[in-house]
Amino acid sequence: MRTVFLDFGSVSRGDLDPGPLERAVPGIVIHERTAQADVPARVAGFEAVLANKCVIDGATITANPQLKLIALTATGVDNVDLAAARGGGVAVCNLRDYCTASVAQHAFAMLLALTHRLADYHALVAGGRWQQSGQFSVFPFPIRELQGRIFGIVGHGTLGKAAAELARAFGMQVEIANRPGGARAAGRRDLDELLPRLDVLSLHCPLSEATRGLVSRERLANMKPDAVLLNTARGALVDTPALAAALKAGRLGGAGIDVFEREPPGRDHPLLDPSIPNLIVTPHVAWAAREARQRCIDELALNIRAFLAGERRNRVC
Numbered sequence: 001m002r003t004v005f006l007d008f009g010s011v012s013r014g015d016l017d018p019g020p021l022e023r024a025v026p027g028i029v030i031h032e033r034t035a036q037a038d039v040p041a042r043v044a045g046f047e048a049v050l051a052n053k054c055v056i057d058g059a060t061i062t063a064n065p066q067l068k069l070i071a072l073t074a075t076g077v078d079n080v081d082l083a084a085a086r087g088g089g090v091a092v093c094n095l096r097d098y099c100t101a102s103v104a105q106h107a108f109a110m111l112l113a114l115t116h117r118l119a120d121y122h123a124l125v126a127g128g129r130w131q132q133s134g135q136f137s138v139f140p141f142p143i144r145e146l147q148g149r150i151f152g153i154v155g156h157g158t159l160g161k162a163a164a165e166l167a168r169a170f171g172m173q174v175e176i177a178n179r180p181g182g183a184r185a186a187g188r189r190d191l192d193e194l195l196p197r198l199d200v201l202s203l204h205c206p207l208s209e210a211t212r213g214l215v216s217r218e219r220l221a222n223m224k225p226d227a228v229l230l231n232t233a234r235g236a237l238v239d240t241p242a243l244a245a246a247l248k249a250g251r252l253g254g255a256g257i258d259v260f261e262r263e264p265p266g267r268d269h270p271l272l273d274p275s276i277p278n279l280i281v282t283p284h285v286a287w288a289a290r291e292a293r294q295r296c297i298d299e300l301a302l303n304i305r306a307f308l309a310g311e312r313r314n315r316v317c
Contacts, residue, residue: 020301058084106286110256147171155205181210
């Protein structure tokens with residue numbers, strides 16, 4: 001099966017073994033990066049297209065009747081025109097559960113850095129304030145224990161369950177919110193009911209019309225003034241101008257943000273304002289532990305082998 005990988009460099013920084021892919025589809029063509037404008041030309045003539053974030057639109061699918069498989073190195077499939085794929089009889093598969101440990105770790109790394117004010121204390125030492133104090137310890141920034149705090153989760157799939165497990169390990173009480181647009185579940189509560197009680201709100205749900213703008217200006221105003229928001233899911237779940245305003249005004253205790261509506265964000269994005277206090281921004285790397293990225297390649301190869309064997313492994317359509 002003639003196969004092309006459009007953006008291998010978005011998964012690997014030269015530290016991954018592509019061998020599983022080369023064995024699954026000998027002769028695979030691997031591009032480190034593909035500009036969006038070049039996608040149609042690079043897809044032309046191939047039966048299988050592997051991609052991470054390159055958009056495979058309906059026009060590209062329609063123009064390639066030989067195309068049989070689109071295999072993604074991600075869980076989200078919003079960069080593929082699924083209706084066009086179904087109409088053209090093109091299989092689409094994604095990855096699942098390949099970066100669970102990495103994402104959960106990252107969420108808690110941000111939470112711990114925020115509650116212990118690590119960036120502020122590092123800057124304090126680097127700026128000489130500790131040395132000038134004459135004291136064995138200086139602690140002008142408040143530090144909070146997680147034990148006994150309430151950790152709220154939206155999206156209780158594999159990632160949400162992993163975050164919940166870590167929260168309980170820290171002695172936190174876990175509350176699961178009903179996901180907007182989804183069925184209510186036993187033991188869960190509506191988000192608006194939970195928000196005034198939560199010390200931490202962690203997002204692990206997919207982006208849909210029901211969840212877009214989930215953390216709105218009104219919901220931010222309903223949170224505790226010392227609460228922390230964590231988003232390792234999708235940027236558009238959060239009203240980012242409202243989040244920036246809440247942090248600046250001291251109406252929210254902190255935020256750890258790994259994802260943006262558009263990536264990379266523009267220089268004028270409200271969350272890139274360096275004056276915003278107690279905010280950690282990372283460049284969509286919660287998933288990117290090396291082990292998770294190699295697992296991504298290994299699982300991608302298994303998806304391809306399954307397709308060639310007539311099996312429906314991780315099939316979206």
